Amino acid sequence: MKSSRKIVVAVLMIGAILGMASAQKVEITYMQWYNNTESEGQEIQATMDRFNASQGKIHVTPILVPRDGYETKVNTMAAAGQLPDTTMLSEAMAIEFAANDLLADVSSMYPKDAMPMKSLTFTYNGKPVAYSSGDVFLVLYYNKKLFDAAKLPYPPNSAEKAWTWKQFVEVAKKLTKDRNGKTADQAGFDAKNIVQYGADFNRLWWMWPIVTYSNGGGLMSPDGKNLLIDRPESVEAMQMLADLYLKDKVAPSVSDKNAMPSIDLMLLSGKVAMQTSGHWEMGVALKNSLKDGLQYGVGVLPKMKKAVTYNTGAPYGIFKSTKHLGEAMEFMRWYTSEKQQWGNITGGIIMPSNLKYYKDDAAMKEWADMPPRPPFAEFKPIIQYALNNAIQVPWYYFNGYQGLSDVLESGIDNVWNGKTTAKDYITQIMPQLQKYFDAHKAK
Amino acid sequence: MKTRKMNRIALTALLALLGAACLFPFFWMLRSSLMGNAEIYNYPPVFWPKTMRFGNYPSALTLFPFGRYFLNTMMITVPSVFGILLTSTMAAYALARIDFPFKRAMFTLVIASMLMPGTVTIIPIFKAWVAVGIPGGFIPLIFPAFLGGGAFNIFLSRQFLMGIPKDLDEAARMDGAGHVRILVQVLLPLLKPVLISVGLFAFILYWNDLLGPLIYISRNEQNTIAQGLANFRGGFGTDYKAIMAASCMAVAPAVAIYFAGQKYFIEGIVLSGLKS
Amino acid sequence: MTRAMSRNARAAYLFLTPAILGLVLYTLLPIAGIVGMSLTEWNGLVAPAFIGLGNFRELFTQDMFFFTSVVATLKFALFTVAVGTVYAFFVAILLNQRIYGRGIFRSIFFLPFIVPSIGAVIVWAWMYESNFGVFNFLLQTIGLDKVKWLGEEATATPALGLMTVWGFGNFIVIYLAGLQGIPRTYLEAVEIDGGNAWHKFRHVTLPLLSPVILFNVLTGVVSNLQVFVPAMAITKGSPNGSTLYMVYYIFRTGFQNNRFGYSAAISLVFFAFIALVTATIFLSSRKWMFYEGQ
CATH class of the missing domain: 3.40.190.10 (Periplasmic binding protein-like II)
Incomplete structure (x- = not known):
């Protein structure tokens, strides 16, 4: 009798803990720089809200920083051990972060058919360390x-x-x-x-x-x-x-x-x-x-x-210091997907990062055949140019391009x-x- | 008598000329805030818009939610100004009215703290806030205002206090007043002008602060006016008519505060005399 | 020590507690932290490595920017303080004359001081713009050639300096306050002796105002040696490092190039430099300062 009561109590407690855990979402932060305006910040917030409502286990809080202040902010946070879980990195800093072993390995983040194209891969010592989620x-x-x-x-x-x-x-x-x-x-x-x-x-x-x-x-x-x-x-x-x-x-x-x-x-x-x-x-x-x-x-x-x-293209990364790598990846995968970036893609800011969006005219027209881009017939050769004639800005592979440029400039x-x-x-x-x-x- | 008048007119004209030059950037801000994009960039420049586009202001508001920025800025600025007034006056009182050991050394130290640029100490101070568990928000921005209020302000108040006859303190002390009562009941009413000056300087300092909010504010809805203005300056070109409208809006409250206090403002500095 | 004295001392230190706390928490401890940082190679991302005086050695022997930066900073501070002192003093004297609309003028000249620096930077940068800016239009109107204001070494610092001097409304007010504190009787005495306006200025105004000038020059030098926003927001140190002002260089070295240990070392050297300049001005002032009652 006694022991069965114990069991009941134990089961109840485990149930309660599990129940609490499922009600409690995992909190992660996402930091992004933005270029110009408050409205851009509001759009990002709206996307986060969509994500938070779309599933029951992760809650993302955005930290939005004006472009000019990004390096200051992220470096201050890094120095104090306060890095966010996920971030849109500044291009010139991606390799440096990787070189200091701060970036989580994201090579397994995308399923094969969602991999960004090779030209959008940041590499350090021959290994991929971050990907741009759009091509410019x-x-x-x-x-x-x-x-x-x-x-x-x-x-x-x-x-x-x-x-x-x-x-x-x-x-x-x-x-x-x-x-x-x-x-x-x-x-x-x-x-x-x-x-x-x-x-x-x-x-x-x-x-x-x-x-x-x-x-x-x-x-x-x-x-x-x-x-x-x-x-x-x-x-x-x-x-x-x-x-x-x-x-x-x-x-x-x-x-x-x-x-x-x-x-x-x-x-x-x-x-x-x-x-x-x-x-x-x-x-x-x-x-x-x-x-x-x-x-x-x-x-x-x-x-x-x-x-x-x-x-x-701006690289996205997950900091190694995150306590929720799985959730961070899930969010990053969701956020950087063409589906979520669709507004930026059709809006003429970025081009898709995955080659399947370029496989034929129909696929390209879906995102390119509308203003502010020029008519598709005019723009198609430009897309080919981007795919065939582009080389990477050195920040994709050189550790310290900003500093090198300070000397050169x-x-x-x-x-x-x-x-x-x-x-x-x-x-x-x-x-x-x-x-x-x-x-x-x-x- | 006539030459006097001529003199007066000539001097006024000279000042008017200088004043016009001084106002020109304001004029340019205002004029640009009322123009269409094509007009702003005309060269040779257009000096006044053909039709004034007041609509630039409401549309700038969608990018620059002035009301929210204003409230945030005030939430930082008002307590900070209070803290600066309170603690700088306290320090100034001690330095000006009380004799105590190591007074000169204290004074020199306080003034020397002005020499270190703030950008340099960002990281150690931020780390300290993280260590005490408050890595962001308004508190880290307001707190330092309650720590003496800055060398410049202490100095200004101290000079002002030195100009007030010490007999007043003596008389009050005869009546049994302690230091707090002397400061609050006897001196404070006389300090109004310098308090207004210090308050105005402090207000402007906080109103314009850029680096503080960048480090300590991480939520968009807590952005301040100066930050909002800086955000306009993206990496690639600038929407000038919106930014000019926003600048005009950002300047307006500071101007209002200035005009509210300007009567006392110069007096506060006159009487402090700035003599060492 | 008498009893009253110690009671006074206790009261004084109580009143000074917040300021002393501020001094400790916001100046002394951070400086101690910076001294520590300066002895390390630290990118802010991983743990610092102790390298002794290596940063200082590099600073004085190998740094290609340091000297440029010192020169740029000195030029800026000298320009703004010299031009600013003359400008502010001159305007204050005019404002102190019998003129029409004194209150309005006083406000006009003070107004730039309260403009958010970022706002000032935006409008001035656009006015200076060398291809389409209004300043070059004005130059062309009077038959001169366009000037690359912020794009030329010779003009970049003066241009940013002019923008800064424009915001010197506080100095004008401080001078004006000083002028208004001069007793009329002194000036009348000169008149009785048959002196003209120059004599009044030279023998009464200038000596009586010397403490005010000292105050303005000192605070002006200290704050303008620490110039940051114009370089950060407009020029980014260009052209050719002529606006690579010290604080911006420190900032760039730390926050953009991730060399926090090194930037701490520059800060310390710079701090010593400011202290030296300040002390020099202060000591030299004994020669030209006039104290009432001396």
């Missing part, structure tokens, strides 16, 4: 009306037809106007009073080095073992880029970082006719000016020797402003670059 790459945006007015053909949208650098400069000259309406290829052109620039090639620290690859050189070899920036081809490419402003007079000066308006307004207001930037601009900026009459087109970057572009304005040549500058900075590189390169 550099393209050439242009204002169609300005081309129409000048009776010029639009920039090519496929890698095969990519302009040579010379063709690019020639067209840009015809689109560069002074205040008297003279263009840069005409006699009497007043270079001091330009009101419309033909082309601006983005000189953001991680964007411009693509020209060195295009010219047959590069910043570093794709295995992250050799620095290539002092190759003659790389130096020549840098100089050609600088000459857009210095000699060809078709580009604005490399301006005050952060003071430039967004690209849709640059194009809309006719400040520039062409500008290079990333795929996301359609969903982030360009769509905002459609109602004001902006008609933009998307072309491929001009080539020096070969048609090539950079691809990138330390005096680069002198090149862009013509106070020194690319050759002299690279010669001068090379010892320091090499030293930094050797201390950080893959082993």
